[in-house]
Amino acid sequence: MNDTVSKFSVNDLDLFYGSFQALKKINMEIKENEITAFIGPSGCGKSTFLKTLNRMNDLVENVQIGGNIYLDGVDIYSDIDVIKLRSRVGMVFQQPNPFPMSIYDNVAYGPRIHGIKKKNQLDEIVEKSLRQAAIWDEVKDKLKKSALAVSGGQQQRVCIARTLAVEPEVILMDEPTSALDPISTLKIEDLAVELKKDYTIIIVTHNMQQASRISDKTAFFLLGEMIEYGDTHQIFNNPVDKKTEDYITGRFG
Amino acid sequence: MENNKNVIDKQAHTDMAEVRMKPNRVRDIVEKIIETIFLLCAMASVISVIAIIAFVFWKGLTPFLGDNSYSFGAFITGTKWDPGNDIFGIFYMIVGSVFATIGAIIFGVPIGILTAVYIAEIAPKGLVKTIKPAIELLAGIPSVIYGAFGVGVIVPLVNKISPRPQGESLLAVICVLTVMILPTIINLTEASIKAVPKSYREASLGLGASKTQTIFQAVLPAAKSGILSATVLGIGRAIGETMAVMMIAGNPIGGIPSSIFDKIRPLTSNISMEMGYASGRHQEMLFATGVVLFIFIMVVNITLIKITNKAGEK
Numbered sequence: 001m002n003d004t005v006s007k008f009s010v011n012d013l014d015l016f017y018g019s020f021q022a023l024k025k026i027n028m029e030i031k032e033n034e035i036t037a038f039i040g041p042s043g044c045g046k047s048t049f050l051k052t053l054n055r056m057n058d059l060v061e062n063v064q065i066g067g068n069i070y071l072d073g074v075d076i077y078s079d080i081d082v083i084k085l086r087s088r089v090g091m092v093f094q095q096p097n098p099f100p101m102s103i104y105d106n107v108a109y110g111p112r113i114h115g116i117k118k119k120n121q122l123d124e125i126v127e128k129s130l131r132q133a134a135i136w137d138e139v140k141d142k143l144k145k146s147a148l149a150v151s152g153g154q155q156q157r158v159c160i161a162r163t164l165a166v167e168p169e170v171i172l173m174d175e176p177t178s179a180l181d182p183i184s185t186l187k188i189e190d191l192a193v194e195l196k197k198d199y200t201i202i203i204v205t206h207n208m209q210q211a212s213r214i215s216d217k218t219a220f221f222l223l224g225e226m227i228e229y230g231d232t233h234q235i236f237n238n239p240v241d242k243k244t245e246d247y248i249t250g251r252f253g
Numbered sequence: 254m255e256n257n258k259n260v261i262d263k264q265a266h267t268d269m270a271e272v273r274m275k276p277n278r279v280r281d282i283v284e285k286i287i288e289t290i291f292l293l294c295a296m297a298s299v300i301s302v303i304a305i306i307a308f309v310f311w312k313g314l315t316p317f318l319g320d321n322s323y324s325f326g327a328f329i330t331g332t333k334w335d336p337g338n339d340i341f342g343i344f345y346m347i348v349g350s351v352f353a354t355i356g357a358i359i360f361g362v363p364i365g366i367l368t369a370v371y372i373a374e375i376a377p378k379g380l381v382k383t384i385k386p387a388i389e390l391l392a393g394i395p396s397v398i399y400g401a402f403g404v405g406v407i408v409p410l411v412n413k414i415s416p417r418p419q420g421e422s423l424l425a426v427i428c429v430l431t432v433m434i435l436p437t438i439i440n441l442t443e444a445s446i447k448a449v450p451k452s453y454r455e456a457s458l459g460l461g462a463s464k465t466q467t468i469f470q471a472v473l474p475a476a477k478s479g480i481l482s483a484t485v486l487g488i489g490r491a492i493g494e495t496m497a498v499m500m501i502a503g504n505p506i507g508g509i510p511s512s513i514f515d516k517i518r519p520l521t522s523n524i525s526m527e528m529g530y531a532s533g534r535h536q537e538m539l540f541a542t543g544v545v546l547f548i549f550i551m552v553v554n555i556t557l558i559k560i561t562n563k564a565g566e567k
Binding site for chain 1: 450452453454455456457458459460461462463466470471474475
């Protein structure tokens with residue numbers, strides 16, 4: 001476990017929506033250049049936890065957070081600007097959500113808001129990001145077309161390209177394939193595996209096969225608690241906790 | 254027991270079927286009558302609009318046709334309105350109306366958009382509860398009251414800074430029209446901002462954009478067509494406004510405005526000031542003014558329809 005560096009360290013994380021406790025004393029080390037999967041039944045807190053990692057939960061009213069999350073040793077809730085944090089920790093959402101603009105403008109959106117204005121520089125970033133997201137060949141002739149005009153799977157890869165264009169260190173994926181067909185899903189999975197060379201990837205998924213196919217580590221959540229966390233192989237083949245085993249074998253959830 | 258129930262069900266079923274099969278004259282007639290009432294209601298507005306267009310155009314085009322006709326060119330390009338001497342030029346009024354509308358749009362649209370953004374995205378809920386009723390009230394104030402406010406407050410203020418001897422001016426008209434179109438622009442823009450999916454905001458914030466960047470780069474572009482419609486409706490409102498404008502415009506008998514301190518005579522004022530006592534050619538010329546105004550409004554409406562259709566296609 002010590003051969004790679006911890007990207008995120010989570011210490012005793014509690015999260016409340018009003019008086020409802022959605023996360024209970026989460027402790028976790030997330031390694032660099034690995035894919036970490038969060039699994040668990042709906043409402044178990046895995047998406048909520050994911051969103052604490054780039055502070056998207058700040059947008060929800062009445063959220064209270066206890067404990068600490070460190071990114072490279074820096075507390076993300078006190079010692080780093082949230083805007084800086086989000087450009088280091090990018091996010092891909094459940095529903096493909098390209099802006100109603102051209103594919104080019106979608107990918108260039110991030111670089112532009114971070115101050116890159118030169119056309120040739122933007123061109124370069126757009127191409128590089130779309131290539132990284134394995135969608136360049138499919139869209140290179142329609143960069144000026146609306147991003148909403150391509151298929152759902154392509155939209156999701158455009159969204160991934162948009163995230164990559166900001167050059168984050170971590171990519172959070174919140175059930176990125178749940179709205180996609182099996183072929184698009186496979187493409188996104190291959191892409192995730194490819195991307196982990198350069199990025200740390202954390203993925204929330206309802207799809208057990210997906211977690212076992214692509215992730216290095218898996219964490220199982222239930223009712224706001226992290227029940228078990230370990231190497232994916234071990235979690236799926238030799239779970240320590242009975243609840244993990246029940247979930248993985250499909251006895252509930 | 255079970256059997257019994259089945260029999261009853263069957264019986265009920267056949268009864269219903271029988272009722273259904275029976276021709277029902279009375280019901281058919283009632284249906285027809287109701288349908289006709291609906292149709293008549295729908296026709297009321299269509300007939301009205303056709304009647305108004307026909308009447309205004311017929312009356313308004315008469316002076317340019319037949320013997321002893323007035324030159325249409327002189328009418329549309331003239332810069333003097335002197336019914337006593339049979340001079341009817343409305344070019345300076347068109348210019349006045351257009352300038353006043355452009356001015357109101359230049360100030361009203363940005364203020365309206367920013368207000369809408371504030372209400373929809375930034376303001377705390379408590380404050381929204383104060384601002385929104387205020388805007389609704391603003392929309393409900395009769396235009397004669399706007400005019401009175403203009404006469405009592407804005408005209409004297411303009412008079413203080415104006416190099417001209419009077420305060421009635423293009424500037425005063427722009428000020429009042431700006432306020433008058435605000436509710437239209439704010440309400441429509443707010444609605445279109447609220448219709449922007451939350452996922453766009455999340456995507457933008459997730460890329461490290463600030464709240465302001467998100468509003469201006471992601472939310473407003475996505476609400477573009479609604480904002481455009483709001484602007485066009487604002488133009489329609491500004492160009493058609495009569496009472497408030499008439500009270501503060503100055504309404505000179507000629508001269509193209511060359512400064513915001515000049516008096517103007519919008520097309521609408523021209524009609525409303527003189528229609529009461531005009532007759533003959535003079536009256537027909539007022540109708541002709543109405544035709545020009547009508548054409549402006551038509552252009553605005555067609556633009557609006559084009560915009561909304563385009564937005565619908567997406």
